[in-house]
Amino acid sequence: MWKFFSLDEIKKSLLMALWFIFLTFPIMVIRVNPIYNVVEWRWQNMALVGAGAFFLSFLWRYFLEYKNPAPSKPADDAAVSRSGRFSELLRSSGTRRLAIGAAVILALAFPYLFSSYQVNIMTTALIYVVLGLGLNIVVGLAGLLDLGYVAFYAVGAYSYALLNLHFGLSFWICLPIGAALAALFGILLGFPVLRLRGDYLAIVTLGFGEIIRLVLENWNDFSKGPSGIAGIPRPGIPGIEMSLNASSVFLYFLMIALALFTIMVVSRLRNSRIGRAWIALREDEIACQAMGVDKTKTKLTAFALGATWAGMGGVMFAAKTTFINPASFTFLESAIILSIVVLGGMGSIIGVIASAFILILLPEYLRAFSEYRMLIFGAVLVIMMVFRPQGLISNVRQTYRFKGLQENKEGD
Amino acid sequence: MDYFLELFLGGLTRGSIYALIALGYTMVYGIIELINFAHGEIYMIGAFTALIAASVLNIMGFGPVTILILAMVLAIVYSCAYGVTMEKIAYKPLRHSTRLAPLISAIGMSIFFQNYVLLAQTSDFLPFPSLLPELEILEPYAYIIRSSEVFIILTTFGVMVLLTLLIKFTRIGKAMRATAQDRTMAMLVGVDVNRVISMTFIIGSSMAAIGGVLIASHIGQINFYIGFIAGIKAFTAAVLGGIGSIPGAVLGSLVLGWTESFATGYISSDYEDVFAFGFLVLILIFRPAGLLGKATTQKV
Structure with a gap:
């Protein structure tokens, strides 16, 4: 020193x-x-x-x-043993249970402890948790660099807004429709890019995101153009009138439920047959095909399942803000979601959740320096990458330990 | 016919500017396989430096030609300085990490530079002085081509020729080609790879600065956000031509420029960027490695 x-x-x-x-x-x-x-x-x-x-x-x-x-x-x-001990701590079931318990209590008590402003911020952060986990399927697990993820988010948001505007469909019907439409767009994007690799994929997905945004911006008859759609209803329970405050708390709990659902599904997916196929595809495409994994199907499911979460996040976003316009779906959003995945540690679920909270709450609480917050955000991205490129929590590769084998070795 | 010619030359101008930026992308990619997202910001900083220099020199009472030359030189110097500093801070420490880490770092740098200029200067559009002189010979053709367009096309052509000479015939050019082919092998035969990488950033940044000054004085206004759009377009052009390939970047840029120019001229001006990206997707479906990119078959 x-x-x-x-x-x-x-x-x-x-x-x-x-x-x-x-x-x-x-x-x-x-x-x-x-x-x-x-x-x-x-x-x-x-x-x-x-x-x-x-x-x-x-x-x-x-x-x-x-x-x-x-x-x-x-x-x-x-340094090695320190990080080792830290992840050991994370993995030990006692601390884990304690941490999860504390998080659950905090999450449930949150709306009663803090103002509705804070609750709204938390809802936003939870939306990004869902988005981050969704993109994590595409980028973290399947290794397909997607720079246009925000397109699916836009599809979800606009499908709720437009279906509600024209047909008066409620939030509960639109949530699955938004998710399905986003998945459909995921497949639609997936088909032409199946043959592309790495950086070609990146620019095409980026272009796709921009195309969706520009169409929304210019096709006035369809999407009302840059002025956007206002007056989107918040979700409610049929038959119960809710005040503004109550409905934002309701939305918060809804978002918690969706986030938990996402976490459950994504973690189950990761250890499933298709999840292992994604990871294999990420590691080596050719070896993966040689092992009998259908490349087309695997890639398309990654795009579709990744997009599904963005669609749901989009519906939630439209319901939360009650107003959407194409300006909410710029490339910067895609970049922020990608940063969440990479900063969290690609493929790691806890890491993605943690970094979504950090990256979304950091600029919110930096509002005191509101002018400088994007400057700081950019600098934090660079500094994080320079000093901890593997992300907050590096994804531990699943390994099998054969106890018998080790004992044998020691016996030798 | 006049309309066609006007669109053709407009597309050529556009394509030339894209080419000046796209070359920086493609060269950096060829050498360190990094999509340098902040490259567009270097171009923006070049344009801002030129604007500031031109205004200060104008107040000090210099003539227009001196202003043009000095502003251009300062823009190039500062763009290079920013490019090299960025490489040292944001990319060099990441050279051996995962593939996505430098990309995130580049996105961070891009956001940082935009906000740095936004805070230190202004968020408004600033009028950019038309530094390029008016050519009287072109007076009768003013409805087809402006003299600034002629300057842009000619300068780009000159820069391309210089770049080709540099890469084909100089020592550093040879070192660059070697590094692009195989970095480890180049190191083994004694190429100073760090120097080559710095040099690549310098060349790329100076071309971006030239592009920045030219387009700013052609359009007549700049703000902190111009770099982002131009960067994305130039990146599209580089991929269209086959990223990593220098002639590919030029061809891709021209094709993109013409696509945009003709599509906006004959179809609709609202969907300019949609045509650009749609065309890219179309080309990549049929040629997944870009127009001039080599389709690499992976050996097992």
Whole structure:
């Protein structure tokens, strides 16, 4: 630690500070007003950048060193055992039961402890939990990089909004319809991209997401265009009148139920025949086909099942906000959902849940610095990836341990 | 016929700008297999630097030609500086991690840069001075082509020729080709891979900056968000041509430019981007590796 304050390190940081002062000079220091042709010089920003870069570069090097210890030193056993102990703790059934119990109590008591504003934020976070788990099927398990996941979310939201507007269908009928339509779109997208690999897949899915959004934006007769659809009813129980507050609490519990359902289904799916086929497909397509897995069917089910959750999330979203327009379904949403999956640790369910809460609640509670929240969000993505690329909770590969075998070895 | 010619030249202009950005994507992809999502932001920063430089120089009383040259040079210098810094911070530490980690890092960088410019400058559209001079010879044809379009097409052509020469005949070009083929092998025969990667970012960023300045003075206004759209389009173009292939990126860009130009001219202007992406999907169904991409058969 102390070696970081040697003269050499200070020199490095000074150089870094100078570099960043140079780098940020035109954009941070000068502000022009081309209409009145005046220039504003903001020298105080230069001092801020210099000081900030100076200190941050110490931290940066320190943490980078911490993450990748120099090869001359003995391997960082402490770090290994620490993370080992942590996941051990996660896996031990006692702590697990305790944690789940605490989470359930907190979740049930939440609407009675906090304001309806907080409840709404939590509902949003839960929607993203469902979205994250859905995308986790496509990206985390099946290894298909989907950058247009928001399209299915839009399909769900618009199917509720439009069916309700034109035919007066209720939320309860629209939830399965939205999910089914999203699944259908999943298959529709799946067919042309079956042959594509990796990054080609990424751009086509991105394009698909943009096409859906642009059609919604421009096809005024169908979707009311950019002005969107307002007055979507909140879900209720037939025969019971609910106040605004009560219905948002109801929605919250509904969302908890949906999230639990998703968690259950996704975790069952992962250990099922099709789930193992997805993982095999992710690891090696050719070997997987050689083992008799139907590639077409497996990929299409991944797209369809992934999209289903987005459809349901979309219906919930429309019901929660009561107003939707195409601006809610931009690429940024897809990027946020993908970040949830990757930050959580691909394929890990607990990780995805945790990172959905972090990524959605972080910007919400950063509203105090509302101007800076997206800046911080971007920086957090980069920093997380640099220092913990495997995500919050790295997915432990399922292994079989043969007790007898180990004993034999020790006997030798 | 005039209308056709106008659309053709408009598409060529568009395609040229896409090509300048798409080359950065495709070169970075060819060398480190990373979709550099923040590349569009580099282009945006280039345009902003040029705008700021041009305004300051204008107030200091320089002539238009000096302003054009100095603004262009500063835009290139700063875009390169940002490109290289970004690589060192966000991609280099991730070189040996999973495939998706650098992509998320790039998306993070893109969001960061957009908001950085938004906060440090403004969210409004800023008028961009038309730095490119008007050509009098073109006066009679003004209804078909503007002189800024001629500048864009000619500059792009020049840059392409320079790039081809650089990659074909210089030492660093050879090193780049070697690294793109097989990074480990290139390292073994003594290529400084880190330098090659930095160099790739420098070349890609400077082309993006040139594109940024040209298109900004052609359209006449910029804001912090221009990089995102242009980046997505250029990425589409790079994939259309076959990502990793340099002639492919140029061809893909031109095809995309013409598709957009003709589709908006003859069919409907509302669905410009839908045509672009729809065309991409169509091409990829029939040629899954892009127009000029090599279909690699995997050996077992």
